[in-house]
Amino acid sequence: MKQTLFTITIDANTTYYYRVSARNWYGINNFSAYIETVTFCNPPVALTFGTVNENTIQSRWDANSNPNGTLFRAEMSTASDYSVINDSSAWIQGTNFYFQNLSNNTTYFFQVRTKNHQGIEALTIIGSTATLVTTPPAPTITASYDESSSGIGYYEKIF
Numbered sequence: 702m703k704q705t706l707f708t709i710t711i712d713a714n715t716t717y718y719y720r721v722s723a724r725n726w727y728g729i730n731n732f733s734a735y736i737e738t739v740t741f742c743n744p745p746v747a748l749t750f751g752t753v754n755e756n757t758i759q760s761r762w763d764a765n766s767n768p769n770g771t772l773f774r775a776e777m778s779t780a781s782d783y784s785v786i787n788d789s790s791a792w793i794q795g796t797n798f799y800f801q802n803l804s805n806n807t808t809y810f811f812q813v814r815t816k817n818h819q820g821i822e823a824l825t826i827i828g829s830t831a832t833l834v835t836t837p838p839a840p841t842i843t844a845s846y847d848e849s850s851s852g853i854g855y856y857e858k859i860f
Contacts, residue, residue, distance in 0.1 A: 746765045760811045
């Protein structure tokens with residue numbers, strides 16, 4: 702009986718189909734039914750944050766050699782252990798997401814998930830960052846001159 706072993710390189714998040722056959726002494730092949738399997742996704746690679754301002758943070762990640770069509774979901778929490786997910790994207794094919802309407806001067810924690818064709822997920826912690834402090838408005842200075850009976854006068858108002 703002759704046995705053959707094949708080793709191949711496989712890609713992340715890809716469906717593979719295979720079957721085997723046996724050949725009898727008369728050269729007649731008999732194939733098995735097709736079997737399919739899906740490989741796991743590579744976990745995304747965390748990148749530095751993009752836009753950060755008073756109420757918006759852009760989380761970013763690298764697809765890490767996952768093929769086109771791989772889905773990602775960005776998640777944001779105010780808890781460092783992610784015990785509560787305050788907001789998340791839908792499952793998207795992009796590699797960044799803008800979280801908006803955030804509170805200013807607040808620290809947020811971010812992670813991103815990816816899932817393969819069978820729904821098995823991989824998780825990467827992106828990290829944390831804080832929104833910026835809201836810049837106060839510039840002061841308004843109003844000055845006027847008022848000549849009174851004493852000859853000199855002024856009025857100053859600062860807001």
